[in-house]
Amino acid sequence: ARTLAGKTILITGASSGIGRSTAFEFARTSPSNLKLILTARRVERLQEICKAIREEVGEGVEVCVKGLDVSRPEQVSGLVDSLPRDFQDIDVLVNNAGFMSGVERPPDIPQQVIDDVWATNVTGVINMTQAVLPIFKKRPDGGRGDVIMLGSIAGREPYVGGTLYCASKTAIRSFTDALRKELIATRIRVISVDPGQVLTEFNDIRYRFDREKADAVYAGCNPLSPDDVAEVIVFAAGRRENVVLADTLMFPSHQASATHIHRRL
Numbered sequence: 001a002r003t004l005a006g007k008t009i010l011i012t013g014a015s016s017g018i019g020r021s022t023a024f025e026f027a028r029t030s031p032s033n034l035k036l037i038l039t040a041r042r043v044e045r046l047q048e049i050c051k052a053i054r055e056e057v058g059e060g061v062e063v064c065v066k067g068l069d070v071s072r073p074e075q076v077s078g079l080v081d082s083l084p085r086d087f088q089d090i091d092v093l094v095n096n097a098g099f100m101s102g103v104e105r106p107p108d109i110p111q112q113v114i115d116d117v118w119a120t121n122v123t124g125v126i127n128m129t130q131a132v133l134p135i136f137k138k139r140p141d142g143g144r145g146d147v148i149m150l151g152s153i154a155g156r157e158p159y160v161g162g163t164l165y166c167a168s169k170t171a172i173r174s175f176t177d178a179l180r181k182e183l184i185a186t187r188i189r190v191i192s193v194d195p196g197q198v199l200t201e202f203n204d205i206r207y208r209f210d211r212e213k214a215d216a217v218y219a220g221c222n223p224l225s226p227d228d229v230a231e232v233i234v235f236a237a238g239r240r241e242n243v244v245l246a247d248t249l250m251f252p253s254h255q256a257s258a259t260h261i262h263r264r265l
């Protein structure tokens with residue numbers, strides 16, 4: 001899209017799943033004039049993605065790879081200054097990093113899981129947004145730039161076995177909706193993309209690499225691919241400035257709510 005030309009895009013959790021697909025999708029959509037900052041804990045994976053993007057679209061997309069754990073506030077606060085100068089003028093932040101480990105119910109959720117999920121899914125998103133907003137706010141008309149949140153059906157519809165995860169996604173949904181209102185007098189766009197079932201490493205991690213349990217979640221289903229979600233993210237970022245895709249709920253065709261899922265078994 002024309003509107004993406006010259007933009008600098010920062011993606012968290014870019015080493016796999018939706019984040020990885022979003023990196024490729026931006027590169028494919030605007031292959032001649034784009035800067036991508038790919039962040040995640042797993043830097044080797046980011047380097048492979050960087051190489052694969054170069055091979056696919058050539059040198060028109062400049063890629064900066066940066067190790068980042070969004071759950072560590074000191075890493076987030078130092079992030080922008082640690083980027084090469086020509087990558088610091090960020091236009092689009094994709095707050096993608098997030099996870100869940102386990103399906104324990106209170107009172108059995110391990111303390112470490114509570115702390116890590118909250119630090120990544122909630123505090124990490126808030127801190128990343130705070131780190132990048134000053135860049136947006138320096139631009140004319142009160143500011144320009146996109147904050148794109150990866151929400152979830154879990155943030156709209158709490159379900160059994162999801163207390164902590166649903167609470168984390170609902171927290172960010174509230175943060176997002178309040179932020180959009182606070183930025184009403186600017187050109188900063190606050191965008192939420194909320195998928196249901198997507199085939200990523202999410203369920204491997206949720207079920208702690210118990211293959212059988214992870215596979216059972218999508219048994220007889222045809223989940224979205226991470227590319228499907230990436231297309232919507234990039235579409236939203238590519239709209240002309242006055243268009244805000246504020247809120248998008250995405251399902252595969254056999255899903256109609258968090259728990260209303262048609263399985264062909």
Ligand code: 8X3
Pocket residue numbers: 151152153154195196197198202258
């Ligand atoms: C993950 C999707 O349905 O497991 O955000 O909550 S779900």
